[in-house]
Amino acid sequence: MSGPEIVIDIEKIRSNTRSIVDFCRRRAISVTGVTKVSCGMPLVGRAMLDGGVVSLGESRIENIRRMRASGINAPMMMLRIPPLSRVDEIVANADISLNSELSVIRSLSEASLKRAKVHKIILMVDLGDLREGIWPSELLEISREVINFKGVQIIGIGTNLTCFGGVLPSPENMGKLVEYAENIEKAFSIQLEIISGGNSSSLPLLMENRMPARINHLRIGEAIVLGKETVKGTLWPGCYGDAFQLSAELIELKKKPSVPIGETGMDAFGEKPVFHDKGDILRAILNVGREDVTIDSLIPEDEKISILGASSDHLLLDVSHAEKRPVLGERIKFNMNYGALLAAMTSNYVGKTPLLGAERKMNTPDIVMIGNSPLYKNENLLKHLSDSGIIFEVSEEKITNQSIHNIFRNKKTPLIGGELNKSCESLKGLSLSFKQSGLIILSPNASLLSGKSSEPDEIFLSEVFGFGKKENDLSSCISPENTVIIGLRETENSEIEIIKKLGIQAYTMEDIDLLGMREIMINCLRRACNGTEGFYTRISTDVINAEGEGLTFREAHLTMEMISDSSGMLALDISGTPDKSWIDDRALCSIVESAYGKRILRL
Numbered sequence: 369m370s371g372p373e374i375v376i377d378i379e380k381i382r383s384n385t386r387s388i389v390d391f392c393r394r395r396a397i398s399v400t401g402v403t404k405v406s407c408g409m410p411l412v413g414r415a416m417l418d419g420g421v422v423s424l425g426e427s428r429i430e431n432i433r434r435m436r437a438s439g440i441n442a443p444m445m446m447l448r449i450p451p452l453s454r455v456d457e458i459v460a461n462a463d464i465s466l467n468s469e470l471s472v473i474r475s476l477s478e479a480s481l482k483r484a485k486v487h488k489i490i491l492m493v494d495l496g497d498l499r500e501g502i503w504p505s506e507l508l509e510i511s512r513e514v515i516n517f518k519g520v521q522i523i524g525i526g527t528n529l530t531c532f533g534g535v536l537p538s539p540e541n542m543g544k545l546v547e548y549a550e551n552i553e554k555a556f557s558i559q560l561e562i563i564s565g566g567n568s569s570s571l572p573l574l575m576e577n578r579m580p581a582r583i584n585h586l587r588i589g590e591a592i593v594l595g596k597e598t599v600k601g602t603l604w605p606g607c608y609g610d611a612f613q614l615s616a617e618l619i620e621l622k623k624k625p626s627v628p629i630g631e632t633g634m635d636a637f638g639e640k641p642v643f644h645d646k647g648d649i650l651r652a653i654l655n656v657g658r659e660d661v662t663i664d665s666l667i668p669e670d671e672k673i674s675i676l677g678a679s680s681d682h683l684l685l686d687v688s689h690a691e692k693r694p695v696l697g698e699r700i701k702f703n704m705n706y707g708a709l710l711a712a713m714t715s716n717y718v719g720k721t722p723l724l725g726a727e728r729k730m731n732t733p734d735i736v737m738i739g740n741s742p743l744y745k746n747e748n749l750l751k752h753l754s755d756s757g758i759i760f761e762v763s764e765e766k767i768t769n770q771s772i773h774n775i776f777r778n779k780k781t782p783l784i785g786g787e788l789n790k791s792c793e794s795l796k797g798l799s800l801s802f803k804q805s806g807l808i809i810l811s812p813n814a815s816l817l818s819g820k821s822s823e824p825d826e827i828f829l830s831e832v833f834g835f836g837k838k839e840n841d842l843s844s845c846i847s848p849e850n851t852v853i854i855g856l857r858e859t860e861n862s863e864i865e866i867i868k869k870l871g872i873q874a875y876t877m878e879d880i881d882l883l884g885m886r887e888i889m890i891n892c893l894r895r896a897c898n899g900t901e902g903f904y905t906r907i908s909t910d911v912i913n914a915e916g917e918g919l920t921f922r923e924a925h926l927t928m929e930m931i932s933d934s935s936g937m938l939a940l941d942i943s944g945t946p947d948k949s950w951i952d953d954r955a956l957c958s959i960v961e962s963a964y965g966k967r968i969l970r971l
């Protein structure tokens with residue numbers, strides 16, 4: 369990664385969640401883990417569930433879908449009150465929603481009846497923060513109507529504080545919430561399962577043992593992801609404050625004056641900057657700017673580094689007093705407050721790399737060749753690859769998920785020459801080794817024909833996404849959002865429907881002609897790497913040439929070179945049908961060489 373990047377330490381998120389969940393449990397409070405600041409990143413949702421939350425909370429349907437597509441079946445709570453126009457999607461994707469409008473609740477009820485479901489709702493009460501919520505004087509009246517709706521069930525009431533008005537949770541306002549809940553229970557002879565006392569800002573009240581006993585639920589985001597309570601912003605006991613860290617590369621380091629020279633006008637953002645003369649200082653420029661992140665709320669990890677300012681693409685630092693004198697090319701790290709994290713996670717320019725245990729270095733992979741391909745002779749491929757200085761070993765084992773898993777366990781990269789067709793086994797091996805990976809498929813087929821074919825090459829992808837045998841379902845490790853198919857020529861309508869439904873990125877030959885391979889690969893790599901530990905590349909040799917209908921050699925090379933530059937490839941799988949393949953051993957070798965970093969022409 370050369371540009372700005374957020375490294376997300378999944379273990380720290382799990383651990384922060386565990387600390388907070390345990391703390392709350394001792395006070396008889398259950399926790400919904402709020403994933404919205406991570407844009408519903410599946411690994412983050414899973415870490416929260418591992419840490420013991422009872423459900424996940426999200427404010428956007430798209431993010432809920434993202435987690436569902438990754439196989440997360442936990443109860444989902446929709447936090448932002450639903451828009452009337454999307455009630456059907458809410459009942460389809462979320463189990464519980466927070467609500468304050470009668471007509472929306474009525475529509476939710478109708479929508480869930482159509483699906484023969486009962487949607488759970490929590491009525492939000494406004495205790496004075498003046499964001500969402502029913503005004504207390506109207507609560508009983510609205511409850512009376514809602515209780516008659518057959519498609520929804522009131523499971524509790526809740527409130528949200530410290531968001532708009534900055535109102536702090538107190539024994540008084542929390543006591544009111546309990547009182548309102550008991551009024552509803554008495555008036556309608558029902559029992560409310562949940563009294564939800566707010567968000568991270570309610571934790572201090574718990575700490576001081578001033579939370580009324582019947583409050584039994586909180587929705588916690590910031591305290592888990594940033595390890596902080598939100599009233600004073602102090603680190604929560606036992607939590608990490610650096611689960612998310614932003615870094616960017618140092619691209620200029622020079623001693624220069626602290627005050628600009630010459631008459632000054634407005635800066636790039638129409639402000640008149642003010643400078644204090646500190647004499648010459650050691651100034652560093654990083655390759656990150658206002659187009660990527662919110663600068664004002666970045667906190668340098670090294671407290672002795674200070675931020676001077678930023679333009680669209682440059683961040684300027686005073687590193688005169690840095691703990692360790694930085695060097696060009698080094699990555700400087702920052703912690704973030706909530707606003708900076710939110711902006712950076714939403715930015716397309718910022719890479720998101722999960723950290724899951726030991727870091728892998730993939731620039732110079734140790735390659736292990738495995739499998740007997742009908743497409744090429746292993747001896748020939750071996751000879752070519754060792755001639756070009758790509759050193760590797762050969763495994764005599766058969767392709768099984770275990771043999772592939774073992775290669776990964778030894779921190780090596782498999783080069784898989786599957787007999788027809790072992791991709792399902794290899795991908796299982798991948799999923800045993802990595803929690804979340806991307807998938808780049810170069811093939812004329814979508815391989816999504818489950819139920820209509822039993823040819824492995826035509827169905828393996830539908831199996832991976834759970835449309836086939838249960839034991840082949842790998843959707844919790846390989847998400848459709850991280851899957852791309854390049855070079856499609858033959859697709860059935862049923863496959864197109866699945867591609868659309870799952871949100872797989874697919875590029876046909878026509879797209880490649882229109883957009884060009886470079887543009888397409890930039891997109892594909894972003895997708896395959898976003899929130900994953902790396903990606904699996906599967907090239908079906910049929911994708912190339914085919915009487916001018918397929919990829920050209922040049923395009924295939926460019927693809928492989930860009931894959932190599934990304935340093936993200938975990939495995940290379942070569943498949944194809946011998947009689948349809950347009951490529952001989954030699955040509956195939958050169959393509960494989962590109963994938964491992966060899967350039968046709970190095971100037």
Ligand SMILES: *Cc1c(COP(=O)(O)O)cnc(C)c1O
Nearest residue numbers: 402447528567568587588589590
């Ligand atoms: C975002 C949100 C939360 C979580 O807030 P944090 O301060 O991140 O803990 C809880 N409830 C609702 C309704 C929210 O929108």
